[in-house]
Amino acid sequence: MEVLDNKCPSCGAKITFNPKNQKWDCEYCGSKFSLEEMQNYNNASSKEVNSKNETFKKEKKLAGLDIYRCKSCGAEVIADEATTAAFCVYCGNTAILKNKITEGRMPTRIIPFKKVKEEAIDAFKNISKNRPLMPKFFNDQKNIEKITGVYIPFWTFDLKVTGNIDFNATDIKTWSDYNYQYTKTDTYLSKREASMNFDNILVDASSRFDDDLMDSIEPFQYKDLVDYNHAYLSGFLAEKYDVESDIGIKRAKTRAMNTAVDIARESVYHQTKIPTSNALKIDEIQNDYILLPVWMVNVKYKEKNYTFAMNGQTGKIVGEIPLDIGKTILISVFLFIIIAVLSFLILWFVG
Amino acid sequence: MINITPVFASTNTKERTEENYLISSDIKITESNKNNILSTPAIDEKEKIYDFADLFTEEEEQKLYQKISQYIDSYQLDLALVTISQNNKSSPREYADDFYDYNNFGFNNTKDGLLFLIDMDNREIYMTTTGAAINMYNDYRINKALEQVYQYMTNQNYYQGVLQYIQIIGDYAKSGLPGKQDQKNLTTTICYSIIISLIITIIIMVILINKNKLVRKKTTAREYLNKDSVSMKNIGEILVSTNTVRHAINHSSSSGSSTHSGSSGRSHGGGGHRF
Known part of the structure; x- marks a missing residue:
């Protein structure tokens, strides 16, 4: 597997993956590179280093990635050096520790993000359409800002x-x-x-996510699966699997x-x-270990965390939506009175 | 001692002849109903009780006459009670219809009224309805009434059975024509509106609440099935057992009033029950 540096081949600045054109965009010099171009550049620059020392290459697989551990809930997410995690995507806590990643099985394949953050924001804002009983928490800019693109680990069997x-x-x-x-x-x-x-039955390999939630976010289109490359992670977070394959297979x-x-x-x-x-x-x-793209946001409502997730490939939205009790009671009473008056009038004057 | 026959002895019959059929003028005499007329006893239609089978004591007949009079006065429907030990006609229905028609029972031009027959020969009770009584007593009411009284006849408790019968048909007449007894009533209308509204509100709320459910556990893996790999062999299809059970069908009639024509040409409703 070829591991890419996430440096801009033309100016050397940090470069991130853009789901919109499926290329790497450099914010500094405006250059755009395809996977092939990134690979060519990479091969040229690291050829001599690799040939000198095999063990160095192995270390390099995981080098350049940071691991963040949440002090509050214990979640671990991986990000490349270009991406910083400022808060825990699972519980919203900002007390997270940064470390260099050292070990772990590498994913073999990945579906890169297809939906950009703006699409995710629109989609989350649209959840409350046609759902009158839902609290309006996506009107809150604070919640919108927390929307994060995360590569979630999955087993396929x-x-x-x-x-x-x-x-x-x-x-x-x-x-x-x-x-x-x-x-x-x-x-x-x-x-x-x-x-x-x-073929390829998908099982959530992260204990952070509710299995049912991850079931609901299916299906992913496997035609977009590509060989894993660290470069796809730039701009996004990735989670390390913590459910072993022999548990997931059940x-x-x-x-x-x-x-x-x-x-x-x-x-x-x-x-x-x-x-x-x-x-x-x-x-x-x-079995296979793959990473799949998910836009997710955690919303606190009445002291409880609610996770919403959008399939980063297809745009499908899932999540446990709490009921706004006040609205529920109001709407029920309103409906009841209106229908009771209507049916009385119909029974009395027509029936 | 001379036996003074009271009104209720009711077996006094006049003789019908081909010269004097003793029937109401609106009935046409034809070859086909001539025999029906001649074989029908001609009685005084004011007596109301014709106990040819002698099932009631005189005291009982007096009490029944009171009840029948009450019924007739209350609901403007004629009511006759007939008991026979020998039926010289083909069915209880024919006997009841002929007895009613050829003896000029019934009020108004439509001959409103009904007749209750206890046929000891066929061991069947039968009620025939005419005119307004057809609408008042639909098939459902007739069946209900007969079902509730036939057991008395089985137990030879004829007097109680007839009392019960008059009570039931009186209750029906009191509640009005079938289907029309639910008069518009403010409290019941309010109750209905509340119940309807409650049901509709609950349905709408369940739909709305379900819209908030976006998480569903997956229990199958059909989307991951490799369809070309499926092989399903039938390796045995054994008939283990077969059995057939049968249930008798209860022939209950519809909610309407079914009618038939008697030999006189008049239209009757009615129904019978064996005892």
Whole structure:
């Protein structure tokens, strides 16, 4: 894997990735570089260094990255030197410690950000449209400023499901003549032998995020997956995985199993079908560690933190939206009175 | 001792002949209904109780006559009670219809009224309705009334059964025509509006609250399925058991009043119940 320095090839200043043109823009000299151009420049400048010393190259993989640890919640995020984390993206705390990163498994692939911060701000502001019960917290500039682009670590698992599954199936037929109604119940034992593969089932590798929240932010389009490069991180934060793959796979297996049972059930052509004995087994073919782009913001409402996230590739928004109790009561009472008066008038004068 | 026959002995019949059919002038005599007329006892329609099967004591008949008079005065519907031990006609319905029509029961031109028949021959109770009584007693009310009294007949408690019957048809007449008894009433209208509003408000609020739910756990992985890799073999389809059960169908009629024509050509509603 080629590791890029995030320096502008023309002026040497720090350079950041721009999701809009999928290039690296230099704020100082205005130059724009594609991945290829960055790589060419990089190869030329580091060739002699690399050939001298293999161990140096290995260290360089993680060199140039800082790790920030939140004193309050313990979250760890990675940023390159060009990007500074001023507050914890998970709890909003500003007391965070900066360290040089030293160890860890490297992601193999990454989907670079496609949505820029302005799109994320617009999208978050639009959540309250058509949601009258939502507190208006995205009108607050303080909250808008906290919107941060974070690469979230995910595991992807390739799984193979094989084995037998039996269903208890029934058909019920009813008919009648003049005197009686007849009900005929046929019960079958349907046996199926199944085999199927699942590719790249996504599992959240960060314990910071609610798994359900990360489930909801799916799907990501894998066609945009590219080989991982530190250069994509410039301008964004990245989280280190803290859920091991052997823990994450359980969630992937559960989802694969449910789908396999569903598919087997669909192949049984009876009215009701209940799986009776399930001898399906799931084997892991391979797993992968990838980074996916997410715009996120934490909002404090009534002493509780609410996380909102936008899929940095597709723009899909997820989050647990709290109810504004005052508005909820107001709207309920208003609705109740209006509808009661209307229905009274209709019943009294029309009905 | 000379037995003075009271009004209630009610088995006094006059003789019908081809010269004098003793029927109301609005009924046309034809070849087909001639026999029906001749086989129908001609009685005095003012007596109201015709106990040919002798199911009631004289005292009971007096009390029943009072009840029947009350009913007739209250609701302007004629009411006759007939019991027979031998039915010389094809069905209780035919007997009841003929008895009503050829004896000139019923008020107004539409012959409003009803007749309750206890047919010991067929062991069936039958009520026939005419004119305004057809609308008052729809199929539902007729079935309900008969259902509530037939057991008395089964238990040979005829007097109580008829008392109960008069009570029930009186209650129905009091509550008005079916479907029209819900008069507009301020408190019930307010109650209905509140209930309707409560339901609609709850539905709207549930929809609004659900809009705030943007997080849903994923429990399946269908989007990651490699469709080309799916192989699903049917390795056995065994019929384990089959069984058929049957339930008797209860032939209950609709909420309307179904009518038929008697041999006289008049229209009747009605219904029967075996006991």
